[in-house]
Amino acid sequence: MTGFFKGIQQIKYEGPASDNDFAFRHYNPDEIVMGKPMKDHLRFAAAYWHSFAWEGGDPFGGRTLDRPWFGDSMEAAKLKADVAFEMFQILNVPYFCFHDADVRPEGNDFATNTRNLEEIVDYFAGKMDETGVKLLWGTANLFSHRRFMSGAATNPDPDVFAFSAATIKTCMDATVKLGGENYVLWGGREGYETLLNTDMGRERAQAGRMLQMVVDYKHKIGFKGGILIEPKPQEPTKHQYDYDVATVYGFLKDFGLEGEVQVNIEQGHAILAGHSFEHELALARELGIFGSIDMNRNDYQSGWDTDQFPNNVPEMTLAFYEVLRAGGFKTGGTNFDAKLRRQSLDPEDLILAHVGGMDACAAGLKAAVAMLEDGKLEAARDARYAGWDAPQGLSLMTSDLTSIAARVQSENINPSPKSGRQERLENLINRYQ
Ligand code: XLS
Ligand code: NI
Ligand code: NI
Numbered sequence: 399m400t401g402f403f404k405g406i407q408q409i410k411y412e413g414p415a416s417d418n419d420f421a422f423r424h425y426n427p428d429e430i431v432m433g434k435p436m437k438d439h440l441r442f443a444a445a446y447w448h449s450f451a452w453e454g455g456d457p458f459g460g461r462t463l464d465r466p467w468f469g470d471s472m473e474a475a476k477l478k479a480d481v482a483f484e485m486f487q488i489l490n491v492p493y494f495c496f497h498d499a500d501v502r503p504e505g506n507d508f509a510t511n512t513r514n515l516e517e518i519v520d521y522f523a524g525k526m527d528e529t530g531v532k533l534l535w536g537t538a539n540l541f542s543h544r545r546f547m548s549g550a551a552t553n554p555d556p557d558v559f560a561f562s563a564a565t566i567k568t569c570m571d572a573t574v575k576l577g578g579e580n581y582v583l584w585g586g587r588e589g590y591e592t593l594l595n596t597d598m599g600r601e602r603a604q605a606g607r608m609l610q611m612v613v614d615y616k617h618k619i620g621f622k623g624g625i626l627i628e629p630k631p632q633e634p635t636k637h638q639y640d641y642d643v644a645t646v647y648g649f650l651k652d653f654g655l656e657g658e659v660q661v662n663i664e665q666g667h668a669i670l671a672g673h674s675f676e677h678e679l680a681l682a683r684e685l686g687i688f689g690s691i692d693m694n695r696n697d698y699q700s701g702w703d704t705d706q707f708p709n710n711v712p713e714m715t716l717a718f719y720e721v722l723r724a725g726g727f728k729t730g731g732t733n734f735d736a737k738l739r740r741q742s743l744d745p746e747d748l749i750l751a752h753v754g755g756m757d758a759c760a761a762g763l764k765a766a767v768a769m770l771e772d773g774k775l776e777a778a779r780d781a782r783y784a785g786w787d788a789p790q791g792l793s794l795m796t797s798d799l800t801s802i803a804a805r806v807q808s809e810n811i812n813p814s815p816k817s818g819r820q821e822r823l824e825n826l827i828n829r830y831q
Contacts, residue, residue: 402466402481403745408488409753419750425760427490432722432767439722439763441731442756443493443534444486445692448705448737449748450478451500455740462740470503475518483525489752493532495582495733498569499539508561512568519572526576534580534731535626535662535690536573538565541586541634551608552588552601552639559604566612574621579729580690581621582662583612584628589635605639606653613658624729626662626689629678631671633703642671643681650687660689664735665717666696666703675713679720690730691721693759707736707755712831714762715769722763722770732759765830774826778819 411429412421427437454462461468467478479501486494501522502514526532540550540562548554550562566583573581588605590596609627616625627650631641640646643661650656661682668678682688695713697704708714721727734755738747769775785791794802805811 400480403484403488406488406749408490423757425756436760439726440759441727442491443495443731443733444491445733445735446482446494446496446500450482452737472503475502476521479521483529486531487529488749493534493731495535497537497539499542508564515568515572519575522576533576533578534733535582536569536578537582538569546587549587551605570615580624580626582626582628585638585640587635589638591636609655613655624689625659627659628662630667643678647685660687662690662692664692666694666705669696670703676716676720679717683724688724691732692735693732694736705737707751708758709754711758711761714758715765718763719766719769722766768830778823
């Protein structure tokens with residue numbers, strides 16, 4: 399034990415009446431809801447970057463956090479891993495996620511980075527064996543180092559494209575070696591700062607080629623997990639190509655990859671794109687590309703990707719309702735892509751942030767299950783569209799304008815508007831909280 403968490407014991411479920419800050423009120427991992435244990439519905443993962451690599455900086459000030467593993471040596475990287483796995487066990491999260499740059503010291507070239515990553519991957523393998531914690535997904539950080547300032551796959555310099563492809567290969571290898579269940583591609587700086595210096599056509603083609611190579615390599619090495627794109631509309635670049643779920647779907651269709659790649663949808667990114675989280679989830683389900691979620695929340699007043707821990711149960715209810723309607727997670731899960739506020743200095747803050755987030759998700763899941771099992775919301779939705787299941791509605795889908803016009807005239811079709819009953823449904827869903 400490193401002693402970093404000062405003897406905090408594993409967090410247990412104590413029920414809604416508990417007065418203990420270090421306990422779950424709603425997350426009861428083995429409780430069966432809708433036919434399976436809660437932990438298998440939620441499939442929680444902790445994110446290495448926010449909890450262990452982020453130093454507490456913001457655009458106006460540097461590091462606020464004081465962590466004994468900050469430094470660029472292999473020794474520091476191993477101490478960081480020791481503490482990370484202690485946190486995973488305290489929280490009893492089944493999974494974690496990481497970027498290469500979160501876990502290994504930064505080298506001066508590709509070969510050193512690869513060697514460093516491989517050493518830490520072996521170290522992780524031992525820790526995963528000891529603790530039973532698994533890898534939800536791995537990914538490459540192709541946005542922090544200055545070589546990526548103009549993008550990775552979409553860089554005007556082909557050498558950066560090559561460096562990025564090589565790095566993705568090593569990160570896919572690391573993910574597979576650790577039994578990871580998905581590989582994620584978030585387009586960090588795949589976008590532009592100004593159209594004045596940007597050839598959008600070329601950049602799109604480069605991104606398409608990179609994704610095709612990722613899919614080809616997945617099949618070549620027999621990786622059975624998901625390849626997931628994480629949409630985001632802007633930040634760090636002014637415009638990101640993977641703007642939202644709809645944009646990613648258009649891109650996948652363009653390159654013929656819609657059957658190969660799914661999406662990892664993040665709450666805060668949905669908000670930045672001007673959508674709700676449930677909108678993005680529902681659309682991904684309808685398009686057949688729902689994969690996984692990055693759970694966090696944005697401050698609605700700031701207009702930034704603030705990556706706060708979720709704490710709004712009604713929002714989580716609508717999100718998990720869509721996840722359940724999509725049939726639940728297959729290879730995906732609920733990754734806390736969330737960080738502390740920069741004044742939250744204490745090790746216990748890190749634990750309590752996750753405890754609250756996990757509880758908000760569990761409470762949301764339970765309310766979503768109650769909504770689905772009750773069936774009133776779906777019955778209302780079905781009733782609204784019932785005409786489309788009747789013969790006349792069905793026939794419209796195979797008619798043409800001429801025959802429809804003839805029918806409207808001969809039968810004197812004259813529609814009468816019906817209430818959308820929004821308030822009634824809003825009242826209904828509040829009853830499940
Ligand atoms: C940044 C993204 C990032 C991805 C992984 O906004 O959310 O953290 O999840 O690269
Ligand atoms: Ni994000
Ligand atoms: Ni994310």
